Amino acid sequence: MIKVHVLRCGSTTVDEALPFSDKSKNPLAFTGLFRGKKHKISVPVRAYLIEHPDGLVLVDTGWDDAIRQDARAYEGFFNYFASPGVLPEGEGIIDQLASLGYQTEDLACCLLTHMDIDHAGGIGEVRHVRRVLCSAAEWQAANKHNPRYLRRLWKDVHVETIPDAPFDLMGDGSIIAFPMHGHSAGMTAVRVGSPEHYLIIAGDAGYGRPSWERQVLPGVEWNRRETAKSLAKLRELAMDPHCEAVLMTHDTQEPQAVYEL
Numbered sequence: 483m484i485k486v487h488v489l490r491c492g493s494t495t496v497d498e499a500l501p502f503s504d505k506s507k508n509p510l511a512f513t514g515l516f517r518g519k520k521h522k523i524s525v526p527v528r529a530y531l532i533e534h535p536d537g538l539v540l541v542d543t544g545w546d547d548a549i550r551q552d553a554r555a556y557e558g559f560f561n562y563f564a565s566p567g568v569l570p571e572g573e574g575i576i577d578q579l580a581s582l583g584y585q586t587e588d589l590a591c592c593l594l595t596h597m598d599i600d601h602a603g604g605i606g607e608v609r610h611v612r613r614v615l616c617s618a619a620e621w622q623a624a625n626k627h628n629p630r631y632l633r634r635l636w637k638d639v640h641v642e643t644i645p646d647a648p649f650d651l652m653g654d655g656s657i658i659a660f661p662m663h664g665h666s667a668g669m670t671a672v673r674v675g676s677p678e679h680y681l682i683i684a685g686d687a688g689y690g691r692p693s694w695e696r697q698v699l700p701g702v703e704w705n706r707r708e709t710a711k712s713l714a715k716l717r718e719l720a721m722d723p724h725c726e727a728v729l730m731t732h733d734t735q736e737p738q739a740v741y742e743l
Contacts, residue, residue: 491544512701620668
């Protein structure tokens with residue numbers, strides 16, 4: 483049996499047009515520029531722990547505990563202005579693992595769906611994990627000059643890249659990482675389980691049910707056409723009767739705490 487634990491790792495505040503572009507016709511609304519508080523929403527930040535018979539797999543890391551000291555300095559001006567993060571005591575990735583009886587040394591690997599700060603912010607916390615993985619396309623994009631990525635976070639972390647194609651993490655077909663490009667250059671989703679019974683960890687391929695149900699694109703993305711293709715794929719998966727759940731990092735609809743597959 484495989485278990486997937488949904489870990490709440492703080493939250494972030496964004497303009498409502500960032501996850502759902504249909505909330506405004508203003509193309510810059512997602513930044514929150516000249517937008518009042520009535521347009522602000524708080525969305526969760528989540529990571530996921532997969533308990534597999536052959537080892538533990540962490541998907542994403544949420545924020546680093548350092549955000550509690552000075553969020554603006556930690557995130558940088560661009561990220562802090564668009565989506566300031568909050569990490570309450572007990573919700574850091576180390577605390578969340580500890581609540582389940584684990585330490586980072588117990589992890590077989592950590593897979594990053596992409597390298598945005600709210601997904602890879604805690605990468606320093608897991609730097610001693612045997613394997614830290616992300617897609618080759620994402621790693622290449624994340625190490626170019628781009629304000630959305632903070633390269634200092636993984637300066638001393640060995641990150642191993644995986645192909646931009648379906649990748650079998652455990653060698654038995656039960657955890658498959660696959661491309662969901664669009665939100666970022668190398669956005670990666672994960673299928674956990676068998677073709678007969680599975681769930682999808684979608685990362686930011688979608689922000690909430692309207693994303694895949696009504697094909698609502700976010701206010702900003704790396705490639706709009708690729709995002710639309712990924713959302714169409716996500717809808718196809720979500721509608722599959724064999725799919726138990728589609729888990730999205732910032733979905734305001736609360737998922738189950740644990741899934742068994």
